[in-house]
Every structure is written in C-alpha cells, then in structure tokens.
Amino acid sequence: EAGVAQSPRYKIIEKRQSVAFWCNPISGHATLYWYQQILGQGPKLLIQFQNNGVVDDSQLPKDRFSAERLKGVDSTLKIQPAKLEDSAVYLCASNPIRGRANEQFFGPGTRLTVL
Amino acid sequence: AQSVAQPEDQVNVAEGNPLTVKCTYSVSGNPYLFWYVQYPNRGLQFLLKYITGDNLVKGSYGFEAEFNKSQTSFHLKKPSALVSDSALYFCAVRGGGEYGGATNKLIFGTGTLLAVQP
Numbered sequence: 001e002a003g004v005a006q007s008p009r010y011k012i013i014e015k016r017q018s019v020a021f022w023c024n025p026i027s028g029h030a031t032l033y034w035y036q037q038i039l040g041q042g043p044k045l046l047i048q049f050q051n052n053g054v055v056d057d058s059q060l061p062k063d064r065f066s067a068e069r070l071k072g073v074d075s076t077l078k079i080q081p082a083k084l085e086d087s088a089v090y091l092c093a094s095n096p097i098r099g100r101a102n103e104q105f106f107g108p109g110t111r112l113t114v115l
Numbered sequence: 116a117q118s119v120a121q122p123e124d125q126v127n128v129a130e131g132n133p134l135t136v137k138c139t140y141s142v143s144g145n146p147y148l149f150w151y152v153q154y155p156n157r158g159l160q161f162l163l164k165y166i167t168g169d170n171l172v173k174g175s176y177g178f179e180a181e182f183n184k185s186q187t188s189f190h191l192k193k194p195s196a197l198v199s200d201s202a203l204y205f206c207a208v209r210g211g212g213e214y215g216g217a218t219n220k221l222i223f224g225t226g227t228l229l230a231v232q233p
Contacts, residue, residue, distance in 0.1 A: 004158070031219075040225070041225055041226075042205050042207075042223030042224050042226055043159070043205075043221070043223050044223070045210075045220040045221070045222075048219075048220055056220055091158055091159070093158075093159075102149075102164055102219070103161050103164065104161070104221060106151075106158035106159040106160070108156070108157055108158045109157075
C-alpha cells in the first residue's frame with residue numbers, strides 16, 4: 001500500500017512570509033495528525049483530525065497556524081506569518097480506526113527553514 | 116499528564132553486541148507504549164508497541180522491548196546490533212483517553228541516537 005505522502009519535502013522562507021504544507025494519508029485512514037519536530041526534540045502534536053473534524057488542536061498556535069481537512073482525506077497546514085522558531089520538520093501521520101488503530105504511519109516530513 | 120523520558124542522548128555499541136535503549140514513562144491508567152525509529156531525512160517508522168499482555172514485546176528488525184510496570188520502564192533491546200541499526204530512536208506513550216474516545220496522540224521522548232560501530 002502507498003504510504004503517507006507529503007509535499008514539499010523542503011521549504012526555505014523568510015520570517016513573516018506564509019507557507020503551506022500538504023499531506024495525503026494512507027487510503028482509508030480516518031485519523032490524520034500533524035506533528036512539529038524541532039531539531040533535537042521529539043515530535044509534538046499540533047492537530048489531530050478524525051475524518052474532517054478536529055479532535056485535538058490544543059497545542060496549535062492558532063494566531064499563526066491553521067489546518068484543514070475539508071473532505072476528510074488530504075490536509076493542508078498553513079503558517080502565516082512565519083517566525084524563526086517555526087523552523088522544524090513538519091510530520092504528517094495517519095492511522096485507521098480499526099485494525100492497526102494504535103499504529104501511526106508517518107510521512108517523510110517537510111523540513112522548513114525560516115530565515 | 117502523560118510523559119516519557121529517554122535518559123540517554125546517545126548509545127554507542129559495537130556490532131554484534133547486545134543493545135539497550137532506555138525509556139521510562141509516567142501515565143495515569145494503563146499505558147500504551149511505542150517505539151519508533153527515524154533514519155536521516157525520513158519519517159518515523161513503527162517498531163513495536165505494548166498495549167496489554169506479555170511483558171516482552173517483539174517487533175520489527177529483531178527488536179524487542181520489555182514492559183516493567185514496577186519500574187515504569189519500557190526499554191528497547193536487541194540481542195545483536197547491526198551497523199544498519201544506527202538511527203534515532205523514540206519512545207512514545209499514547210495520550211488522551213480510552214481507545215475510540217478522546218485523542219490518541221503520541222507523546223514522544225526526546226530521542227536516543229544509537230551508533231553501532233563496525
């Protein structure tokens with residue numbers, strides 16, 4: 001089966017610019033996550049969707065970050081405006097509701113550098 | 116609050132020797148524990164999980180982990196290390212409520228870099 005797809009793989013922007021990341025989860029996976037991984041740290045959840053509804057966005061900086069999953073399939077994460085501290089790898093993950101529901105499948109990530 | 120700790124930033128081991136990567140956890144209720152591996156410029160790959168049952172869990176690539184409730188530990192082990200095992204290893208605990216209910220986000224440790232020397 002195809003894995004979680006993310007694009008772009010790399011992005012370099014200047015502070016105060018905007019950026020968007022795209023994720024396509026594994027087909028049939030109802031749950032989708034966006035994690036932020038700062039260098040030297042473990043991934044931290046930004047937002048979790050189940051289908052097109054938000055389950056948890058408690059750690060999403062809502063003044064600058066937004067995410068949507070309008071049709072319950074692919075998702076977009078946006079940062080506007082970006083700050084230097086947003087430099088990180090943004091990981092998308094998905095899992096099914098049943099079967100291997102406790103395993104999250106991760107995409108390759110998008111490495112963001114904010115200058 | 117749920118948390119995990121990985122006390123070692125780096126573990127060095129010679130090829131062919133056994134390896135252990137340490138993890139301790141703090142949870143309320145029964146823990147759902149995981150190990151993931153991250154190779155350079157790649158996403159995280161699932162290695163194994165403990166939900167319930169046997170305390171010794173076997174996973175991918177010959178790795179196993181031992182759940183110890185009294186010591187609140189979930190150490191990752193392999194009997195014989197390979198150079199190709201060199202990577203960043205993350206322990207994680209599932210946050211939130213029961214399965215099918217609240218968020219099941221993963222809360223990760225800070226990672227341990229495993230370096231296997233030939």
